[in-house]
Amino acid sequence: MTRALITAAEAVARLDDPDTVFLDGSWTFPGGPRTGADGHVRGSRHFDIDTVKDRANPLPHMLPDADTFTAHARALGLNNTSRLIIYDRYGLFSAARVWWMFHAMGHDEVAVLDGGLPAWAIAGGLIADTIEPTWPEGDFQARFCPQRVADRVAVAAAIASGERQILDARGEARFSARTPEPREGMRSGHMPGAHNLPFTTLLYPDGRLRVSAEAFRDVGIDLDKPVITSCGSGVTACILSLALDCLGKESAVYDGSWSEWGSRPDTAIEPEA
Structure with missing residues (x-):
């Protein structure tokens, strides 16, 4: 398989x-x-x-x-x-x-x-x-296999260097800080420079995966460059990574995702409060 x-x-x-x-x-x-x-x-x-x-x-x-x-x-x-x-x-x-x-x-x-x-x-x-x-x-x-996992330090390095793209699977309203995070004590917004592809975009109504290179390109992802996927707690980010894998592109999942990044006072967030 x-x-x-x-x-x-x-x-x-x-x-x-x-x-x-x-x-x-x-x-x-x-x-x-x-x-x-x-x-x-x-x-x-x-x-x-x-x-x-x-x-x-x-x-x-x-x-x-x-x-x-x-x-x-x-x-x-x-x-x-x-x-x-x-x-x-x-x-x-x-x-x-x-x-x-x-x-x-x-x-x-x-x-x-x-x-x-x-x-x-x-x-x-x-x-x-x-x-x-x-x-x-x-x-x-x-x-x-460490190449499959990204931690907070790796994400911060990706933001600073631009060598790896960050792709967030949360809904647009959470990504843009128009709605609060469901977890208490968590800031709203996204990582600087991150792209947003809500995981629901990649699902057909019957729950099957929609494998689409265009869906990634439409939100600014260059499929020839490395990608770190993220979400609320590291679950739906894996749907993005699964779709990328189906396109022949291996990615890393930010395991802590927004549960870590959004709960810390020392992480950069857009839009700024």
């Missing part, structure tokens, strides 16, 4: 492949998506981004270290040879975050189910009411 996306029909055909593992990466937050399909892909395993995280970091669902990630993956019965298909119940929302996490940990045999569980149901895929909580331990070994 070298492609970042897999169609529902292709995924249904892989259901009984012993090396293929379906991971339910569903996650939402107050004010986030609620409408989606009920149940789970038969035999799938739950990957919770609020469990597989750096617990020492106060920021939400930050990427853990390789050893911690390895332990969680093995507990899910994952192996180095596992071919992973990630989905969520909403079409496409948090599944892209799980996809990115595995890439950041050196596992490339991973794809997102295009359209998620709703597309799976339409394609006739088998759905279970419950999900099995335990699996025989696997032999997965994480290998951290």
